[in-house]
Amino acid sequence: MTTLSTRPLAAPARTRRPRPSAGKITAWIAMSVFLLVSLFPFYWMLRTALSNGASLASDPGSLLPVDFTWGAFERVLGLATTEEAQAQGGSGASLNFWGYLLNSVFVATLITSGQVFFGALAAYAFARLRWPGRDAVFFLFLIALMVPPIFTQLPNFLLMRDLGLINTYAGIVLPFFFMTPFAIFFLRQFFLGISTEIEEAARLDGASDLRIFFKVILPMSAGPLATLAILQYIQAWNEYFWPLLVGSDQSVRVLTVALGVFRSQTPQGTPDWAGLMAAALLAALPILLLFIVFSRKIVNSIGFSGIK
């Protein structure tokens, strides 16, 4: 007995592999252009950082480092003497990299922990708890999202000044620590999507709301919480304006601000391009590393966070 062939009858149009259409080729070329444009500046940073600053002008179009040297990195990390630095076009100024790195890590970690934890609490209150004025308060927070940061930063600066918190970690961290509207919306969206059965089951078991939140909801939300933490960490790491206002003293300076200072410390006139690129690369490195580890998570979360 012949068994019926399980292979579907191929439609005549499908018997041969379709040749890639002109449209598809154009599309791939366009895509490659986008990728190239995205990646080239990173390569260029590296190429310049590995060049000798004093010789850069002699071969500006070269795709490879000009007069390969680690001098720029040494200069930036404070490992070169003033003579060596100035010989290669630097100014003898260095980026106290490790110190500023620690500051950035400390500040970003503090801010992220506060935002995620308090944000989760608030988001749950909005999503799952019923209380009077809930919608009104949520509307208020919504408005806060629309306020341009500069508008609150001036008065916040005055507040920090009055409290004597200028040039302290507290001054840099506090305005962001307790709440960010984005975190609340992000998590509220997720909490709304959790089915109510789990909570009701727990409630029938006699668990209090507090316990439900900490023992049931939070563990379930590990995914989005981690994603939010990563996104907020990146944002906190890249903050420039506020730390510039409140934390320019060396002891609390973060990497972004330090980079701005390094840029202005260049020798009379010509920027120390090699040193600057080395500093930029070092400032971006931690986030790049973080990204390599968590790339999939970050990339997949960006769509979700955009949808209301």
Added chain:
Amino acid sequence: MTTHTRQTIRSRGTRRTTARRFTAAAATLAATALLSGCVQGGTSEGAWAETGNLSYWMWDSNQVPAYQACATDFEAANPGITISIEQYGYDDYWNKLMTSFVANSAPDVFVDHSSKYGDYASRGLIENLDPLIADSTVDLDQFVAGTTELWTGADGHAYGLPKDWDTVGIFYNQDKTDEAGVSADDLAAMTWNPDDGGSYERVIAHLTVDKNGVRGDEDGFDSSRVATYGLGLDDSGAGYGQVTWAMLAATTGWTYMDEATWGSEFHYDDERFQATIGWWRSLIEKGFMPPLSQTVGTALSSKLQVGAYAMVTDGSWNINTYDKLQGVNINTAPTPTGVDGKRASTFNSLADSISTSSEKKGAAWKWVQYLASVDCQSVVADAGIVFPSITSVGEVAEQRFAETGFDVSAFTTHIDNNTTVLFPLSEGAVEINAVMTNSMDKVMAFSADPASLSAVNEKVNTLLTDNAH
């Protein structure tokens, strides 16, 4: 039961509104209370501690090693006082300083500029040094003439002890001038007037070479494709034109203000000034000077080095920078003789100021005195970076400078012949500078005419009266 439902709904609704009203009321109450009480101003009074760590700000990276050496000597002689030097580039220096004043975190001592300190003095941000000087052994006569005048405020008090002086001269690429057949004597003999530019313009034209090798004063010169500009450009000079046009305008009899310092009105509406700017700008049209837009992100010294410019006008504080350029022969020449038959140059002097909010003003005063003393100035002079303000130490510096091979008389001639022009000191400098930078940039970019500076002068004078204390 419907009634019950209705009641429940109403009570729920009322509860919501009540809650809303309550939050609103509480917030407004709190806000009003906080607002009225907490919008304060003012800075801290500071203290006169004699020991501690002093933060010292400066902008010239070239000078850091020399002053670090001074600091080390000072610390050895004054146990209990340590100096932390911080350097920020000039462009950002004043931003950072002002922000630090606002934030109540100003440095204890900082290098101050004659054109800027008026605003700090009028707001009580820097210490009046008169009582301190009176109580000390500082002899104001030991300083080069003119320097102490620059540091006497509108109220007649001293706000800094001068520690150096500087003038402006011409740095030129000797390889290029040799090629062109222009000798050092030719350069020293240059004359200028705003009508046809005198021999100054002729030399500039001759030194300009286009991409085909044609010189600026030859037929077939293509002003749109220039390889080497006869005269370099860095910025529009804003309201001072220290290294750009001041040395020319001053020879026409024009003065910045009605007084040498702390005047009551500016003279940017004077036609002599506008004629100078007009002439200077015409160099761009003729192709002898680069357009302003091309000067962003580069320095005069590097352009001179690679042969993009043949001559530049720059200050004596940069002698060291030009000396360190490799692969090129640089030399100096004095500014051209102008309309009144004499040369001219802006004269400036830097000093260190003490912040009133500092907690260690006693120590700070010791440091400031040391910086203006023969000991420290000798160390700085020995590094060959700036001309020290104490006349007796001047020779050491001149020797060091002479070792660079540069003709240092290009800078000292103004002291010797009394052809210096003081910086126009005024209050409201920040505002005025912002207006002048904008206007001069526009003029030099050909979006406005030199005549427009008359209207700008009105604005500037209004700012001057508004800011007067």
Added chain:
Amino acid sequence: MAVDTLPPRAGTPGRASASPRSRNHAMAVRRQTRIALAFIAPSMLGFVVFYFWPTLRGIYISFTDFDVFSAPVFTGLANYARLFTDETFANSARATLLYVVLNIALQTVLALGLAVLMHRLTQSAVIRSIVVLPYLIANVVVALVWFWMLDFQIGIVNQGIEWLGGTAIAFFGDENWAIPTIALVNTWRHLGYTALLIFAGLQMIPKEIYEAARTEGANEWQMFRRLTLPLLRPVLSLVLVITLIGSFQVFDTVAVTTSGGPADATRVVQYYIFDLAFQRLDFGYASAVSVVLLVVLAIITAVQLKLTRANESDLN
């Protein structure tokens, strides 16, 4: 006799008016309210202290003359009146507007194109990672790298232009190029992120719609115009709101490259506010300008949200 005078019976299903039910409900709400207040407390604290009160204070200061070193002096509407005659403000408004229009137009069009490319060509996470890489780097770093690459003398972009036979462009030095250049730099940074937002929206469109259209003979371009765009409208609106608000607040790039120059060409509103407050010590006027910015952004957001709501039904 009304039907509803019958006394309710315990446990009666259906009607929410059953008394024990609502009593339970009331107790539940009271209990939840206590917890909710505790949960909300930190955020509320942050909101009041760092959003609400600064807003009030900012508005108050905008009616005063305040230079930080002395107490504020009430001047009524003087600061707002000054807005009308302030050329620098008019200039900064113009510069910001130009920047926003260029940035948004470029970003949206390019991001849409990129998103569609990613959607149709490959779902690879690697490609998406590469594309979003610039977004992770701080604005300051991005600005510096491009400041170097676009350098007039020895930047690689001008080298390329000259190699192709053109003349070098003073990207940051030319009044007419400065703002477009800053817009381009920020577009480079945000392009990937915006594209991913749109990409997620594309993912939500059911594939069957496309298959149905394809069997009816529609080509790529027609499908894009007739199907994709309309269905993407809510996502695009949202993206537009986010990028619009973000681009009004450009500061980092300007601060690190042109500092407001050349000739105030890049003195955008936020930079002007910073300048006024921390250089000219005019906190009162700076606050007034901030208030104006706030109002403008609020209006834009309100308009955008209205448009979004009007289009929400499209996806269904």
